[in-house]
Structure formats: C-alpha cells, structure tokens
C-alpha cells in the first residue's frame with residue numbers, strides 16, 4: 581500500500597498547479613482562484629495541509645461532497661477543517677450553512693464553526709472514523725456499554741436539534757454524516773439543514789441505526805434488543821408527539837436507560 585506523505589503549502593501557493601485543482605474544484609480557474617485567495621487572507625488562513633484518505637491526484641483531503649471539498653488549514657499551530665465551495669455546487673454561498681452550523685453549535689452539536697465567506701467555511705477539524713467502523717471495531721467486555729453510550733450520545737444530539745427545530749436533513753446517511761472522534765460522535769455537514777421543515781433528526785437517526793440501516797440488526801444485537809417491533813412503536817409515538825416522555829421511552833426500547 582503506497583502512503584502519500586502529507587504536504588503543506590502557504591496560502592499564496594494555493595493558486596498554483598496542482599493545488600489550484602482543489603481551490604477551484606472540479607476545474608482550474610485562475611480568475612476565481614484570485615478572489616478566493618483574498619477571502620482566505622481575510623479569514624487569516626496561513627497554511628493548507630494536504631493530508632487525508634481522500635485523494636485528488638497526489639493530494640490528500642479530509643473529504644469531498646457535492647457542495648464542498650474539505651482540506652486541513654492552519655493558523656499558527658492550530659489545525660482547522662476548511663470547506664471549499666465547489667464551482668459546481670448547487671448554491672451560491674457557504675454563509676447559510678455557516679449560520680445553521682452555528683445554530684447547532686449553540687446546543688453543543690456539530691463541528692465548531694469559526695468563520696465563513698462566500699466560498700469557505702472554517703471549522704473544527706474532526707479526525708475520526710465512521711460510526712459503523714467504530715461500532716464494528718469494539719470487542720470484548722464493555723462492548724454493549726460502549727455501543728449504548730455512543731448511540732445515546734448521538735441520539736441526544738439529535739434530540740437537541742429537534743428541540744431547536746433544526747432538521748439536519750441527511751441523517752438517513754449516517755455513514756457520511758457522523759464521525760466518531762475518540763469516543764464522541766460528531767454530526768457533520770449542515771449544508772442541507774433547515775428550520776422550515778418538521779425536525780426528523782431523532783426518528784431518522786434511530787430508524788437508520790435500528791431498523792433500516794445496513795448494520796441495524798447487528799446494532800440491535802449489540803445493545804441487547806432482538807426485535808424491532810417495540811422500537812417501531814416508540815418511533816411512531818415520538819413522531820406523533822416529540823415530548824421528553826416519548827423520547828425517553830424510545831431510548832428505553834433500544835436498551836438505554838437515562
């Protein structure tokens with residue numbers, strides 16, 4: 581397995597090939613690059629670090645989505661995640677995502693969002709693994725408790741978003757939108773979030789974890805619940821009324837006593 585070493589550049593070098601391919605992904609554009617360089621200077625980004633499992637050519641990234649490509653950025657010794665708006669993104673600006681991420685941050689959810697411009701969002705860098713990977717790597721004594729704990733932490737964050745009337749919008753794809761760093765699950769990517777919809781964070785995440793997701797039967801077994809019937813009932817009740825009581829009952833049906 582060939583391991584590409586990480587590469588660091590000063591922000592000024594971002595407009596040069598091959599880095600330009602990332603700055604104006606998916607196609608190099610010098611005019612747009614110049615405007616973007618100004619934005620980066622304004623927010624004080626000093627260096628870009630290309631390191632991560634996702635590759636564009638030889639350059640490593642934290643990830644690529646449909647709206648942005650995410651690289652590591654440095655200001656002094658601090659490392660951040662920098663989301664760079666794709667040229668082909670279906671939105672004009674990162675500012676709405678920034679606002680909604682900040683809103684989630686108010687209740688302690690999401691990577692901390694520091695600042696944003698039209699084409700960038702600077703946020704806390706989360707280095708971790710997918711939830712599935714985290715759960716599958718657990719073994720031995722304490723596995724059940726660890727699974728319950730991580731699921732509880734995740735559902736509590738979903739509950740906080742529900743109470744805030746902020747629907748994340750993409751929790752059906754937990755694989756891509758939850759990163760476990762250490763033992764803590766972070767919900768990332770608020771690009772599809774909205775305050776205009778009925779919040780479905782708890783129900784969507786729980787449905788994916790325990791009923792419909794790829795690992796749902798495995799997870800049910802790990803937390804000590806064999807049949808999905810009771811969970812389904814509790815989900816329906818919570819959907820009808822998003823009360824504390826219904827939330828606690830839902831937790832109970834997946835083996836979590838709070």
Ligand SMILES: Nc1ncnc2c1ncn2[C@@H]1O[C@H](COP(=O)(O)OP(=O)(O)O)[C@@H](O)[C@H]1O
Pocket residue numbers: 642643644645646647648649650661663691703704705706707756768769770771
């Ligand atoms: N704060 C972050 N820290 C570390 N990696 C991140 C962070 N935000 C996003 N990523 C990585 O970048 C990928 C794409 O980011 P995402 O916000 O999902 O973009 P999009 O809105 O285009 O879907 C994610 O799947 C994840 O791997």
Ligand SMILES: [Mg+2]
Pocket residue numbers: 645646756769
């Ligand atoms: Mg995404």
